[in-house]
Amino acid sequence: MEEKSTATLARIQQAAMEEFSEKGFLGASLRKIVKQAGVTTGALYGYFSSKEALFASIVEPHAAALMGRFMEAQTSFAELPEEVQPEHMSLESSQYLRWMVDYICDHREPVKLLLCKAEGTSYEHFVHHMVEIEVEYTLRYLEVLGRLGHASPALDQQLCHIIASGMFNGIFEIVVHDMPKAQAVRYVGQLQEFYTAGWLKLVGA
Known part of the structure; x- marks a missing residue:
């Protein structure tokens, strides 16, 4: 039975x-x-x-995995001693992004439902929620840089949101366009280099 x-x-x-x-x-x-x-x-x-409960049964394990690993990366970085955070920023980001690419490529169909087909469900704003968390932790990091003596221009919450939104939407293009894994790894690596260089320029680190 x-x-x-x-x-x-x-x-x-x-x-x-x-x-x-x-x-x-x-x-x-x-x-x-x-x-x-x-x-x-x-x-x-x-x-x-309900139909939403059925949808959730498919996407929730993957939403939990993506968000859980994302939060782990954010909190583990924030818990580092402030004086070593600047030298670890690129490393922590690179490790998480590589994990994300691997996960997406291993679970393409349900992740695509989560990111592209969830309008009308509680998952509709999943990416936006990730962006908001990224902004929150970015602002905390900017405060750390200030305490470490880095002179940087004022970056407000709205600008941080625009930058983070562009980054995440760029990363998730690998889902939208069903990229082969090798191409996805290459593109996301290049995207990370682009955004890391941009952040370093803006914050003067």
Whole structure:
């Protein structure tokens, strides 16, 4: 019985993946999902209370992984002694971005749902939320640089948001365009070099 239930769940989620990928969350039809999965509507509701719950069952593990590793990178950097943070900035960023590229390339379909097909769900602003966190920790780092004696121009929250938004949207182009992994690694590495050089110029570090 357990094996049958697990197999049914897998069929529902695979059918949902295909429907959400084609039409996005808002355009997806539960009726088509149950037909494709070969189950009844009642059977589907035995597993999921709503279309959003079904969508969440596919993307939540990947949202949690991406956000969790992102927060780990931010907090571990912020917890370093202030005097060594400038020399570690590029290293910490490079390690996280390489991990992100690997993860995205290993989980392309559900990550693409999360980033590109989530309008109308609680995941709709996932990237924006990452940007806001990046801005928060960037402003903290700028305060550290000030205490370390680096003379830098005033960078307000809005400008930091614009820069961070451009960076994250650039990184996630590898999802939008289904880039081969080797190309994605190369592009994201070059993008990181570009933004690191720009930040160093702006903050005078």
